Amino acid sequence: MSDSSTKPANLNVYIQGQGFPILGLHGHPGSGRNLSVFTNHLSKRYQTFAPDLRGYGKSRCHGNFAMSDHLSDLETLLDRFEIEKCLILGWSLGGILAMEMALRLPQRVTGLILVATAARPRGNHPAVTWQDNLYTGVAGILNYIQPSWQWNIDTFGKRSLFRYLIQQHTPTAYNYIAQEAAQAYLQTSPAATRALYTALRAGYNRLADLQQINCPSLVLAGEQDRHITAESSLETARHLKNTQWHCYPNTAHLFPWEIPQQVLSDIDSWLDKHPQAIG
Template sequence: MVSTSTLTYSPHHLNAIVRGSGFPILCLHGHPGHGASMSVFTDHLNPRFQTIAPDLRGYGSSRTRDRFQMTDHLRDIEALLDRLQVDRFLLLGWSLGGILAMELALRHPDRVTGLMLVASAARPRGSHPPISWQDLAFTGVSGIINRVVPSWQWNIETFGRRSLFRYLIQQHTPLAYQYLADSGMSAYLQTSGPARNALNAALTAGYNRLSSLEQITCPSLVMAGEADRHITADSSRETAHHLKNSQFICYPNTAHLFPWEIPAQVLGDIDHWIDRHPQVVASSEVSSQ
């Protein structure tokens, strides 16, 4: 991830959902994902702040057929911020987005005011069991039905709980399945092969930035789902331990998509953290006084 050699040599123009006004909060999605899948956060935050939720290269409407490396995401995001004339900003990253958020904080300590890391880690580790053909079949059927009839309890009980959704969520509620219908399916379908390959290459290389985290001094909020099998809560806790100025929250009976399981609790904790660290949303003029 941190290699300076890349396969492409110019930033990719990113599609981005920009809403609200006020201090900028850059919201980075995971894999699979797109800017719209961050709506659980942006809908809540944009009445008070400007939220910027891009489709990363190879995701959503930021389409490409060309190969690229993970470092290219960083240059794409930097070009987007320059295009939007954003100088200082707060970062919120979910899963892969959290990894990119940490990389941006390391590259731009003078611009990043704070970090909110959701189901992410500087040394990501998973505990996902092998995937069977039955898992794939139940996931496909459940996903299609849920897209047509969102949050149908019969589908949740018959197929959802037996699908791969059981590793993404623990609380099989109508609300969680509504988010899956609204954003989950489209995010999966709009994730490209080059994006999958870039992420797999970084993980295969053994991505690990723990030793660099001491360089990040801005306030950080690290949130994890206790039953996360994609990026374990222990790896998120390890990241929080290496960050100098961090708060760690682990939510019981939740998994990788915990913001869709317990949105009110997660958003309330984000609000409280921002209230305790008002400098993360202060303009440079105010913070310099």
Template sequence: MNYQLPLNVYIQGEGFPILGLHGHPGTGGNLSVFTNHLSKRFQTFAPDLRGYGKSRCNQDFVMQDHLEDLEALLDRFGIEKCLVLGWSLGGILAMELALRLPQRVTGLILVATSARPWGNHPPISWQDNLYTGVAALLNYIKPGWDWNIETFGKRSLFRYLIQQHTPTAYSYISKSVLQAYLQTSQYSTRALYSAIKAGYNRLPDLQKIECPSLVLAGDQDRHITADSSLETARHLKNSHWQCYPHTAHLFPWEIPQQLLGDIDVWLEAHPQVIGNW
């Protein structure tokens, strides 16, 4: 087991704590679509996981080390109980945290994730990579540019990450994707792929999670399929499942207002997850 790494963390708002966990590649800043909204009523904590963003790491580690880091983060800020929101890899870690610290996790919001993840992504060609690089660079320079979306974006790998090629979606991509990719270390990539290669499957253990869970998916997700997420929802005791049509893995950036509205409705229906017992 490696040492605990003090994580870089973005903190917003005041109130009941919500811990936000990003995906791969990613940073805590990628969760702004959630934290900017939720921090109006709650205190959000969005760390850069080990080996991502500003939480630099220069040695190999295993997925379990992420949980060590996150428990240390909760202790560091004196967080006794929190709601955990996780996107993709972050959702897997959210479930792991609920299994590890059941008395501290009041609820789960699981976005484009699964306890037994599988995808159906087509093979990637050299042209896919070329168009993706050009689209990402032009979008970074001029976010949401229609010509770039039509000429390169819809022909790049973005076509598997989103279905609604809107300026809003590309604006989020411009703020997050390129920087997150460049700040993702080889060690974090190796840790994730090692876990996947080992056949990660937590479905049999989900019955131990008692807290309410909101499981959200995009119906055209090719990275972690909607069926994979639905399987997870069915194994959780107290879960609500929602699948959004014509969206993919980055659906929070495709339909932010609809998604945040649904999260608000779920929070109102489950006041215990935000400390109103």
């Protein structure tokens, strides 16, 4: 990630609970609210901080920026809330930023929970047709108006681009899409999209540097993920020193919204086995 001289942004952040700090980082497109599946649960035992990254949600930005600016913003956020040490949970792009933060601030990051992400991200998403876009638009609008309407799921949802984001077309998954995905998509700025795709086009690859990360990590993947493949997540897990790996069958990139109870149970088990990750 190339350096940038942009002034750190004052990020909008959602804070819940009390206790050891957990910093939650969302994906693209996204916002801090997309992490409610994690924070609503984890905040019963810990204090969760879920910022809107620069150019996402309510953290508006003016002009272009580089991916490295996210790291400066997050370091500033830790300082603002006087967070000396924290565990970081990152989903997709958020997982990439979590690893970058562990490399940048090893003394402050006590553990990593990496969700649907990779240090050398690779996808195998099929080409998108006009029909895909049409069905996705209709499915998204109808689902926003009437979440989890079975007729919409069967008629449009299963034929839309949602079929590459989820494998289990359940009311639970569609409820999360209605409540959290639609608004986050609309609030993601063109500058945020440019920053991400500029980094990906440059061939982002941090595998060789992962050996510098000493904190324990949990790597979670959806077996049918087309955006960041399970294979690339496994490659990342193999390059980390103290890692536990889970791959969930019949799920895709949004697997925490498909099987939330299973994912949260596995996170709880890992946290119980790694008390050093939570102070």
